[in-house]
Structure formats: structure tokens, C-alpha cells
Amino acid sequence: MCLLLSRVLSLFIALAIACAQEPDAWFGGAYVRHDAVSEPISKFLNRHIDERNHDSEHMIRYHADKRSMKASPATLNPGDIVTVEWPNIATKKGQWIGVYSPSSAADDDFLDFYDLVKQDDKKRSATFNLINMRDDYEFRLWHGTGHKARLLATSNKVSFKNAQQIPMHVHIALGDNPSEIIVQWTSGSGEIPTVQIGTSSRVYQQNFTGSSRTFKASDLCDVPATVISSRLFRDPGWMSEVRVTGLQPSTRYFYRVSNNATVWSKEFSFNTAPPLGDLTAETRFIAFGDLGVTGYPGAVSTVQRSAVDIDNGSTMIVHVGDLAYAHGAMFIWEQFMNIIEPIASRAAYMVAVGNHEHDHTGSVGTPMCGDDGFGFNPTWGNYGNDSLGECSVPVVNRFHMPGNGRAPFWYSFDHGLVHILVISSEHDFTKGSEQYKFIQKDLKSVNRTVTPWLIVAGHRPMYSSIAGNPGAQQVSGVIQDSLEELFHMYSVDAALWGHSHAFERTCPMYQGTCRGTAENPDGTVHLVIGNAGYALCSEKWDDVSWSQKRLWQYGHARFVATSSTLSFEMIGNTDGTVLDSVVLHKASVSSLKESDQPAPSY
Numbered sequence: 001m002c003l004l005l006s007r008v009l010s011l012f013i014a015l016a017i018a019c020a021q022e023p024d025a026w027f028g029g030a031y032v033r034h035d036a037v038s039e040p041i042s043k044f045l046n047r048h049i050d051e052r053n054h055d056s057e058h059m060i061r062y063h064a065d066k067r068s069m070k071a072s073p074a075t076l077n078p079g080d081i082v083t084v085e086w087p088n089i090a091t092k093k094g095q096w097i098g099v100y101s102p103s104s105a106a107d108d109d110f111l112d113f114y115d116l117v118k119q120d121d122k123k124r125s126a127t128f129n130l131i132n133m134r135d136d137y138e139f140r141l142w143h144g145t146g147h148k149a150r151l152l153a154t155s156n157k158v159s160f161k162n163a164q165q166i167p168m169h170v171h172i173a174l175g176d177n178p179s180e181i182i183v184q185w186t187s188g189s190g191e192i193p194t195v196q197i198g199t200s201s202r203v204y205q206q207n208f209t210g211s212s213r214t215f216k217a218s219d220l221c222d223v224p225a226t227v228i229s230s231r232l233f234r235d236p237g238w239m240s241e242v243r244v245t246g247l248q249p250s251t252r253y254f255y256r257v258s259n260n261a262t263v264w265s266k267e268f269s270f271n272t273a274p275p276l277g278d279l280t281a282e283t284r285f286i287a288f289g290d291l292g293v294t295g296y297p298g299a300v301s302t303v304q305r306s307a308v309d310i311d312n313g314s315t316m317i318v319h320v321g322d323l324a325y326a327h328g329a330m331f332i333w334e335q336f337m338n339i340i341e342p343i344a345s346r347a348a349y350m351v352a353v354g355n356h357e358h359d360h361t362g363s364v365g366t367p368m369c370g371d372d373g374f375g376f377n378p379t380w381g382n383y384g385n386d387s388l389g390e391c392s393v394p395v396v397n398r399f400h401m402p403g404n405g406r407a408p409f410w411y412s413f414d415h416g417l418v419h420i421l422v423i424s425s426e427h428d429f430t431k432g433s434e435q436y437k438f439i440q441k442d443l444k445s446v447n448r449t450v451t452p453w454l455i456v457a458g459h460r461p462m463y464s465s466i467a468g469n470p471g472a473q474q475v476s477g478v479i480q481d482s483l484e485e486l487f488h489m490y491s492v493d494a495a496l497w498g499h500s501h502a503f504e505r506t507c508p509m510y511q512g513t514c515r516g517t518a519e520n521p522d523g524t525v526h527l528v529i530g531n532a533g534y535a536l537c538s539e540k541w542d543d544v545s546w547s548q549k550r551l552w553q554y555g556h557a558r559f560v561a562t563s564s565t566l567s568f569e570m571i572g573n574t575d576g577t578v579l580d581s582v583v584l585h586k587a588s589v590s591s592l593k594e595s596d597q598p599a600p601s602y
Contacts, residue, residue, distance in 0.1 A: 069153035071139050076160045078132060078168075084139050085125040086153055093117055095143050095152070097126060101331075103138035103157045105230040107149075110140070111331050131338045132160040132168055133331065134188040134237055135230075164188030165263035168237075169337035171344030173400055174316070174413050178276055181244045181348065182400045183210075186237045186337065189259040190214070193240030197255040202267060204256070210242030212259070215397050221360045221369065225328030225389030234330045239397050249275040268345040273315045273416040277450040279563035283416025284313045286347070288532035288556040289320035289459070289498025290354070293335045297554045299533030301573035306343045306556055308576070314558070316415050317347050320498040321354025321425075321459030323395065325534060327388040337398065348415075350422065351399050351408055353392055354459040354498060358426040359383055360391040369393070376427050380478060382471025383426075392426075405438050412442045417561045419451035423483075425460035425475070425499075430482045439483065443490035452586055453561050454492050456524075461497035462487075463506055463526045465542040465550065472499070484511065487524050493566060493584060496557070498530035501537040503551040503570055505580060514546050519585050527568065529557045549580045 068088045073080060084097065094117070098110035114126060130137055136159040141152045160166065167185040175182050183195045190212045196204035217226045217233040224232050240259060247253065252271050258264045274281030286306050291299045306317065324336035340349065360375040361384060369375075369391040377383050392409075401407035401422070409424040421442050429435045446454055460472070462479045487495065488510045505528075507514035508521035515523035536552050554573040559566065563586070570580040 069139065069141055069155040071137075071155040071158045074156055074158055076130065076132075076158060078160070078166065080130075082128045082130055082137075082158060083125055084128065084155060086141055087124050089124065089141065089152055091116055091122075091124055092143070094145075095141060096145075098140045098142060099128065100138045100140060101133055101230060102135040105138075107140070107151070109230050111231060130158070130160075131334060132163055132166055133334050134163050134235070135159075136163075162263050165258075165260060167240075167257045167259065167263075167265040168341075169334075169398070170257060170265055170268060170341055171337070171349050171399075172270055172347075173350060174348045174402060174415065175243055175245070176402050176404065178249065178273065178414060179245060179247045181247060181270070181272075182241055183208075183244060183255065183257060184239065184241045184398070184400060185257050185265070186239050186398075187259050188237050190238040191259045193242050194258050194261055195242040195244055195255055196257075196264075197244055197253055199251060199253060201254050201269075204254070206244075206246075208242050208244050210240060212238040212240040213397060214238050215393055220328075220389050220393050221375075221387075221391035222385070222389035223328075225387070225391075227328070230331070232328050232330070236330050236333070236394070236397070241400050247272050249273060249278075250281070270346050270348075271313070271315050276414055276416070279417070279452075281416065283315075283418050283559075283561040284309070285316040285318065285415065285418070285559050285561075286310075286314050286343075286556055287318040287320065287457070287496050287527075287559065288529050289496075290322040290501055290530040290534045291319065291336070291340075291532040292322075292325045292534040293332060293339055294533045294535070297573040298535075299339060301554060302532045302556050303339055303343055305571055305573055305576055307346075309556075309558055309571075310343055310347050315347055317343060317349050318420065318422075318457050318496060319349065319351045320457050320496050320529065321352040322356045322498055322530070322534065323351060323354070325356050326390065326394065327356065328390055330394070333394050333398070349399070350401065350413070350420070350457075351395065352422050352457055352459055352498075353395055353409055353424055353426055355383070355386040355426055357387055357390060357395050358392040358424075359386040360389060361385045378428075378478075381475040382469070383475075405442070406434070410435050410438055414451050417451055417563060418453045418455060418559075419446045421454075421456045423456060423458040425458050425479065430478065436482065440486055443486055443492070446490070448491075452563055453494075453566050454490065455494045455496065456487065456492050457496040459497065460499045461526065461528050462495060463509065463546070464497070464500045464504060464528050465544045465547045466500050466502060466504075466537060466539050467542045468539045480512075484524075492524045493521070493586075494525045494527060494568070497526065497528045500528050501530045501534055502528065503531045503549070503553065503555060503580070504528040504547055505549040505568075505570075505582065506546050507548050508584075509546055512546065518582050521584055525568075525582070525584060527557060529570075531555055548582075551579055553579060555579055 069086045071084045097114045099112045136157045139155040143150050167187050169186040173182045193210045195208045198204040220226045254269045256264045256267050324333050326332035399408050402411045402413045405411035412421040506526040508516050508523035510523040555570050558569045566584040569578045572579045
């Protein structure tokens with residue numbers, strides 16, 4: 001949303017983030033300067049992007065001495081910090097370091113840059129945290145921009161040990177039943193993917209194998225996503241997935257992955273949810289939307305705060321769309337997957353698609369889009385080309401979701417005491433559509449004696465009081481007209497939305513009015529949680545009676561479900577405090593409507 005932001009901003013957002021002041025390899029930003037710029041992201045980028053987006057013919061190489069710039073270590077392991085030094089060149093205003101991968105990239109095809117305008121004249125070094133993209137790196141020191149750009153020095157090449165074999169981006173998702181988990185990762189190898197897993201650390205009782213796939217520029221829908229360059233489309237590697245079966249509830253598992261059974265990932269672990277239908281247990285999970293790859297207090301902080309909740313028992317994450325904001329830049333996807341790995345490898349990472357993953361207007365179709373290659377572009381609303389040609393292809397390949405619908409666009413699953421229906425606001429959801437029929441069938445089939453709590457998750461909100469965007473408000477109106485009757489008929493307890501880069505909580509609602517209270521609800525509580533990381537919106541709020549809490553602060557949602565209560569808290573990124581909370585109450589489970597569907601079992 002937030003139309004004031006330039007789309008080009010996200011292509012270069014990786015470097016210009018205000019991250020931790022001390023080197024911290026934990027969050028693994030792709031090309032982050034560790035004592036990075038302190039000025040706001042938008043100010044930094046708007047001031048520099050255009051003037052550096054120049055033609056390589058105007059970038060002049062003169063007096064470039066490879067011996068005068070050194071990057072070390074030259075061979076990296078994941079998490080290593082790279083120190084770049086230029087001892088024989090005085091640091092002056094107007095100098096900047098370009099980060100290039102592969103090292104053969106043209107001068108104007110840098111991935112990121114660091115501006116030395118605030119650099120201490122006596123300090124002739126900088127530190128970077130790189131991620132393995134299965135290519136080598138090079139640093140180039142420049143002075144000036146545009147036609148005045150002059151190359152002062154070029155570093156030696158830097159590369160990762162076992163770059164093609166190292167498993168990256170490890171994450172898990174729920175399978176087609178509660179006893180399954182899907183383990184996914186990326187590497188440069190398409191060899192047979194293998195997961196070793198067990199209930200004790202480094203003692204793996206079982207091996208599972210799966211399959212790998214990749215995608216090409218031609219699989220995407222339109223420019224700029226189809227443009228082959230180090231900055232835009234680059235080899236995404238092989239995405240492996242393995243289905244692990246036979247898992248027991250409320251159990252901790254340890255696992256590692258490989259594509260050749262020689263180079264293994266580090267060990268990861270996750271906890272399974274309590275058994276379905278166990279009304280004495282509680283279910284903990286996390287939700288957020290619109291993450292991106294921003295630093296403190298945005299995406300990186302959301303991941304760090306979410307990790308604490310996983311330590312405290314959360315077993316699932318629901319990301320309600322607008323994931324990486326890559327806009328066709330595959331290296332941003334690499335960075336996003338690296339940022340979420342510390343939580344997505346430990347709790348099932350369930351995704352919905354947003355406009356920045358899916359929306360497209362190109363006439364070139366691909367089956368991966370989920371819409372026969374032609375975007376959902378009704379005459380109403382503000383649908384367009386927000387994915388800049390990606391049309392969900394990276395999401396389809398990177399995230400395997402349960403297969404009972406048309407995943408990853410719409411699908412559903414049970415998790416402990418909660419049934420979650422994920423829908424797509426970027427595909428046709430109106431009455432009579434394929435998706436509408438799935439939504440209706442799924443809501444009708446929920447067994448509330450097994451999963452007392454029913455939650456819907458999607459991207460564009462059914463209700464939001466942010467003012468000043470008629471197109472977005474029109475979409476919300478159509479979502480209300482199409483789906484709200486179903487929500488009310490089948491007693492949807494809560495709906496999770498993103499798109500608006502803010503937090504908002506409504507009263508229990510139906511047809512634009514409050515219905516009951518949290519203690520005795522007769523409607524759906526709508527939670528807009530698009531405040532996970534991307535730049536917060538600055539629009540005003542409409543004065544409406546149904547909005548009970550509104551914030552322009554970064555954070556994530558924490559949920560705890562019991563048989564009779566669903567507790568919600570909005571956790572702020574700055575200091576981890578609770579910014580808002582509500583507890584929904586449920587009548588006794590025995591009085592709830594049962595369907596003919598048998599209770600699922602392990």
C-alpha cells in the first residue's frame with residue numbers, strides 16, 4: 001500500500017537499513033553494512049538511487065588498483081563477517097562502495113552500495129555480512145555518481161566454501177495432516193534432497209527424501225522480473241522439499257538437510273502442536289504481514305521478537321501476504337529467505353499471497369500464477385502490476401502449502417485448537433468463483449468440537465479505517481459484499497489482514513456495526529497486522545465507531561488459544577512491550593455446531 005513510496009526503493013533496500021550497531025551475523029542481512037547508515041531509509045534511498053542508476057559507459061575506470069583494496073576472509077562460511085579495507089586511499093566525501101555478485105557484473109549492475117559520506121576520514125575499512133547466492137562477490141570503491149563516477153579501487157574476489165552445496169533458506173510448513181511437515185530449502189544442487197530427523201539432538205532415527213525444482217526468467221510474467229541481470233533475474237538455485245511423516249504431537253524434533261548427503265546444513269529443531277481435539281492443551285502461534293527486508297525497528301526486529309515467542313512455545317507463523325517486496329529482484333528474495341530462516345526453520349511458516357507477490361497485467365501467461373497467466377484485474381479497486389512481473393512464481397516455488405485447495409493461494413489446515421483458512425485477495429473471490437466455492441465448503445466443514453477457533457487469513461482487509469485511498473476502500477467493500485455473510489453464517493472468530501502498513505483492531509463486527517463484545521462476541525474481530533517491517537503508512541484515520549485500537553508502530557501478533565479463550569497481543573518491536581491486547585471468549589465446546597466431518601487424528 002503506502003503509495004508515496006517509490007517502487008524502485010525496494011530494489012535497493014537491502015543496504016540502506018538501520019541495523020544493529022555491533023556486527024550480528026544472526027539476522028544475516030544480504031549486504032548489510034554493520035555500522036550502517038542512521039538516516040531514514042526513504043531519505044537515504046531517494047537521495048542516492050536515481051543518481052547511481054546510470055549507464056556503465058559513463059562510469060570511468062581509472063587508477064583502479066586491486067592491490068589497494070582488500071576483502072577478507074576471501075573464503076567464507078555462512079555467518080562470516082567480511083572486512084573491506086583500502087589503506088592507501090584517503091576516505092573523502094562522495095565515495096561509495098558498490099557490492100557486486102558475480103564479480104564479473106558490469107559496473108552499473110551492483111546489488112547494493114554503501115555511502116561513505118559519514119565515514120571517519122581516518123577509518124579506511126567497512127564490514128559487510130554477505131549471504132551465499134552461489135556466486136562470488138567483489139567490492140568496488142567509487143568516487144562521484146552519474147557521469148562523474150570514477151573507480152578508485154577493486155577488491156579481490158570473495159566466495160563461500162561449498163557455495164553450490166550449502167543448504168540455504170531452510171524453512172518448514174504444515175503438511176496435509178497434523179502428522180506431516182514439509183521441509184524446504186535452496187541450494188545450487190538438484191541432487192536428491194534428504195532430511196535426517198530424530199527426537200534427540202544429533203541422533204537421527206529416520207531419513208526422508210524428496211524432490212527439487214527451479215524456475216527460469218521465462219516462467220515469470222513480465223518485465224522487469226524477466227530481465228536477466230545480477231540485480232533482477234538471476235539463477236534462483238534449486239528449491240528442495242521433503243515431506244516428513246509420522247510425527248507425534250507435542251514433540252520436539254531435531255533435523256538437518258542436504259542434497260548430496262555430504263554437505264549438511266547445521267541442525268535445526270521444531271515443536272509439533274498439541275493433538276487435535278485435546279481441549280486441555282493450548283495452541284500458541286504468531287502472525288504478521290508486510291515484512292520485507294528492512295532493519296531495526298522493522299523486519300529484522302520482527303524476526304528477533306518472533307524468535308522469543310517460538311522459544312516460549314509458538315509452533316506456527318502466519319504471514320498474511322507481501323513477503324519480500326522483491327519486485328522482480330531475485331537477490332531480494334535471497335535476502336528475505338535468509339532473514340526469516342531463524343524462525344521459519346523452527347515453526348511452520350504459512351503464507352498468503354499479497355499484491356506485491358502476485359499482481360500483474362502482462363499478457364504472457366504461466367501456469368504457476370494460479371490464474372491461467374492473466375492477473376485478476378476487475379474494473380473496480382486498485383489492482384495493477386504491483387509484483388512487477390513476478391506473478392507469484394517465486395512464492396509458488398519457495399513455499400509448499402497444504403494441498404486441499406489451490407495452494408499457496410487458498411487452502412486451510414488444522415493446528416491444535418485452531419482451524420485457519422487462508423484466502424487470496426489477489427484472485428477472484430467473488431460469489432460463484434472457484435475460490436468462493438472453496439471458502440464456502442471449507443467454512444461449512446469445520447468441526448468446532450475439535451478446533452473451536454476459526455480464523456481466516458488474507459492480504460487486503462475486509463475492514464480498515466485508513467483514509468485517503470478510494471481504491472483500497474472499494475476492494476474492502478467488495479470483500480465485505482462477497483464474504484462477510486459466510487463469515488457470519490459460520491461464526492468466524494477472527495480475520496487477519498495485511499496490506500495497510502499499520503495495526504488496527506476492530507470490535508466483533510458484522511455489516512459495519514459492532515455485534516457483541518469480546519466476552520460475548522456475535523461477529524468477527526478484524527486484525528490488520530501489516531506493520532511487520534515495510535515502511536509504515538502515513539495516511540490519516542477515518543472516524544469510525546468500530547475501530548478499537550490503531551497504531552503506527554512496528555510489531556507482530558501473538559495468539560494463545562484454549563478451549564474457551566483466544567488471547568491476542570500486539571508485541572511492539574522497539575522494546576517488546578504489549579501495545580494492545582484482547583481476549584475472545586467461547587461458549588462451551590459441547591454447544592458448538594459439529595459437521596459430519598470426522599475428527600482428524602494422528
